[in-house]
Amino acid sequence: YTTRQHNLANFSIRIISEMVETPKSTKTLSLVSQEGDCYDVPIEVAKMSELVKTMIDNDLEDDAEAQEIPLPNVRSHTLVKVIEFCKQNTEDPMNDIEKPLKSANIHEVVQEWYANFVQVEQEHLFELILAGNYMDIKPLLDLTCATVASMIKGKTPEEIRKTFNIVNDFTPEEEARIREENKWCEEV
Amino acid sequence: FSFTMSHPYGIKPLGMCYIEGNDQCRRNGLGNFSKLNDETLLNIFSYFGGKTLAKMAVISKAFYVFSHFEELWKVQVIELLTSKNDSPTINFNKSWRSTFISLCSKHPPPLHNPIQIKNFYSDVLYQPFLCFNSPVKAEYLTTENIDRVSDLSRDKFITMYEIPNKPVILTDVVNRWKAAGKWDEEFLETFHGEMKVHAGGVNFTMKSYLKYAEEMKDDVPLYVFDKKFASKNQSLRDDYFVPEVFSDDLFGLLGDERPDFRWLIIGPKKSGSSFHIDPNGTSAWNAVIKGAKKWVLFPPSCVPPGIHPSTDGLDLAAPVSIMEWFMNYYQTHKQKNSSKFKGKMLECVVKEGEVLFVPRGWWHCVLNLDFTIAITQNFVSRVNLSYILNFLRDNPSNISGLPLSERPLLYEKFLGELKSFVEGKNSSDTILRNEVRRTVENHRKKSKTERKEKKEQA
Numbered sequence: 001y002t003t004r005q006h007n008l009a010n011f012s013i014r015i016i017s018e019m020v021e022t023p024k025s026t027k028t029l030s031l032v033s034q035e036g037d038c039y040d041v042p043i044e045v046a047k048m049s050e051l052v053k054t055m056i057d058n059d060l061e062d063d064a065e066a067q068e069i070p071l072p073n074v075r076s077h078t079l080v081k082v083i084e085f086c087k088q089n090t091e092d093p094m095n096d097i098e099k100p101l102k103s104a105n106i107h108e109v110v111q112e113w114y115a116n117f118v119q120v121e122q123e124h125l126f127e128l129i130l131a132g133n134y135m136d137i138k139p140l141l142d143l144t145c146a147t148v149a150s151m152i153k154g155k156t157p158e159e160i161r162k163t164f165n166i167v168n169d170f171t172p173e174e175e176a177r178i179r180e181e182n183k184w185c186e187e188v
Numbered sequence: 189f190s191f192t193m194s195h196p197y198g199i200k201p202l203g204m205c206y207i208e209g210n211d212q213c214r215r216n217g218l219g220n221f222s223k224l225n226d227e228t229l230l231n232i233f234s235y236f237g238g239k240t241l242a243k244m245a246v247i248s249k250a251f252y253v254f255s256h257f258e259e260l261w262k263v264q265v266i267e268l269l270t271s272k273n274d275s276p277t278i279n280f281n282k283s284w285r286s287t288f289i290s291l292c293s294k295h296p297p298p299l300h301n302p303i304q305i306k307n308f309y310s311d312v313l314y315q316p317f318l319c320f321n322s323p324v325k326a327e328y329l330t331t332e333n334i335d336r337v338s339d340l341s342r343d344k345f346i347t348m349y350e351i352p353n354k355p356v357i358l359t360d361v362v363n364r365w366k367a368a369g370k371w372d373e374e375f376l377e378t379f380h381g382e383m384k385v386h387a388g389g390v391n392f393t394m395k396s397y398l399k400y401a402e403e404m405k406d407d408v409p410l411y412v413f414d415k416k417f418a419s420k421n422q423s424l425r426d427d428y429f430v431p432e433v434f435s436d437d438l439f440g441l442l443g444d445e446r447p448d449f450r451w452l453i454i455g456p457k458k459s460g461s462s463f464h465i466d467p468n469g470t471s472a473w474n475a476v477i478k479g480a481k482k483w484v485l486f487p488p489s490c491v492p493p494g495i496h497p498s499t500d501g502l503d504l505a506a507p508v509s510i511m512e513w514f515m516n517y518y519q520t521h522k523q524k525n526s527s528k529f530k531g532k533m534l535e536c537v538v539k540e541g542e543v544l545f546v547p548r549g550w551w552h553c554v555l556n557l558d559f560t561i562a563i564t565q566n567f568v569s570r571v572n573l574s575y576i577l578n579f580l581r582d583n584p585s586n587i588s589g590l591p592l593s594e595r596p597l598l599y600e601k602f603l604g605e606l607k608s609f610v611e612g613k614n615s616s617d618t619i620l621r622n623e624v625r626r627t628v629e630n631h632r633k634k635s636k637t638e639r640k641e642k643k644e645q646a
Contacts, residue, residue, distance in 0.1 A: 178303075182243060
């Protein structure tokens with residue numbers, strides 16, 4: 001793969017990363033997306049990803065160029081969001097989301113910044129889940145999974161199928177059997 | 189080895205998908221979710237309450253199998269009970285899902301037979317079924333390389349086993365207990381049926397636990413591990429005694445403030461404990477009253493294959509199910525001649541009437557081969573005292589068996605009690621007193637020198 005300078009759209013990210021206090025190490029890493037875009041990220045922020053953690057070369061000199069960490073499974077527009085998340089999580093760690101969800105409104109179960117963070121298209125949300133899984137960032141995975149759960153909670157089966165492109169492959173008899181078995185759910 | 193049992197819902201392992209070549213059930217039935225892996229789907233499902241979880245079953249066949257996954261319902265039951273009141277007891281009813289429904293509904297409907305789902309492949313959903321039904325192979329049980337002794341004197345025990353820190357099985361102690369030949373399922377149900385017992389973070393009555401043990405199909409069964417059995421039940425306490433060779437009990441000097449130290453263990457076939465080291469640096473003995481236990485042990489310096497402790501010692505990554513460990517690691521390492529574990533792995537099957545000495549710091553995992561009743565105690569003796577003192581001094585955050593707030597205080601408290609014991613006026617056991625005095629003095633000296641060295645280095 002070839003490395004390219006990150007484009008103007010991501011300029012704001014670079015400014016933020018230079019402004020953040022670096023308590024432990026001034027080292028940065030260069031995270032490289034599927035498309036080859038590079039993002040400089042303080043090492044302490046990048047280490048929120050267990051995957052990145054395992055790839056860090058601890059023997060590099062402090063004044064050496066930022067180590068490149070290839071992330072071929074993560075596209076740029078997702079990686080940008082992931083980095084945003086990790087930064088926020090080092091500054092204001094996400095609260096644990098209680099199980100079971102007390103509300104279908106994600107704003108009621110987690111801090112405002114994080115609730116706003118997941119206000120994205122369904123497809124992008126799923127990409128964030130995949131990235132959280134691949135990069136092994138537990139709070140990101142928990143937030144995105146809880147968000148999907150909140151999108152399901154309270155909806156009717158037909159609404160859920162429509163929202164997520166699910167085919168009802170039951171026969172009417174099978175479906176009736178399951179509904180019968182679930183009658184207890186309707187009890188007060 | 190051919191596994192011909194079929195999953196009650198028709199779920200097949202992932203590999204079968206490549207042979208049968210039909211993934212439609214998953215693709216159509218999960219829709220946009222099909223790009224996520226099964227663990228992620230279970231993560232999403234873990235945020236649902238019981239009613240939402242149940243309602244998922246009607247969406248599609250793929251959702252149906254996830255919705256009925258027993259592990260999710262086990263969590264729901266435990267959640268529901270712990271949120272209700274302080275020490276609720278479980279009344280298990282054939283499965284975790286039906287147990288939950290019984291708790292929520294005045295007229296629980298009869299549960300239908302599972303709908304057979306064709307062409308659904310998942311290792312994650314298939315695994316618990318596989319583990320529960322995999323037989324304990326005869327090959328797992330053949331090696332016996334731990335000494336069996338009878339008529340062992342205290343001195344012999346100390347020189348041959350406790351000081352070298354080697355395991356040993358005593359064959360002639362437990363059969364002298366009243367419990368021997370007396371304790372079994374019927375006895376426990378009849379005479380102690382209403383006793384509350386603690387198993388895996390939840391409470392049962394003895395009777396309801398025995399029902400659970402009979403009916404359950406968990407791949408990681410809950411087992412009774414009750415630290416209060418002797419204090420709440422004098423009759424059970426009177427049916428056993430601590431073997432003489434293990435009678436040193438220096439933590440006993442702490443009285444009520446001592447860490448947890450004795451447990452009644454009851455579990456069904458294939459329940460057990462995956463690899464761990466016993467708490468606080470202590471040694472232990474484990475006696476089988478009914479049933480049999482397969483043990484695998486590794487010395488302190490040797491982390492078992494497949495086990496990954498974190499650097500701070502507080503976490504452990506390992507296969508959750510012991511059967512999984514046996515299937516994936518045990519045989520591989522026995523067969524490889526170059527294996528670094530060769531010669532280090534000790535094994536035995538402890539039978540009724542036998543008691544195993546588990547030396548301090550040894551890794552061990554235990555598998556009940558049958559419904560098994562056992563008693564275990566951990567102890568601090570004149571021999572292992574210096575190791576425990578070092579442990580308490582150097583690893584206060586790894587101390588267990590005490591409320592969090594008391595852990596940082598344990599080291600000083602224990603030293604204080606040892607001091608009182610050593611200076612005590614009454615003349616009983618002067619040999620023990622002198623040994624303890626010597627050990628504590630050496631420990632203090634070493635601690636002082638080490639502190640000095642650290643200061644000089646800094």
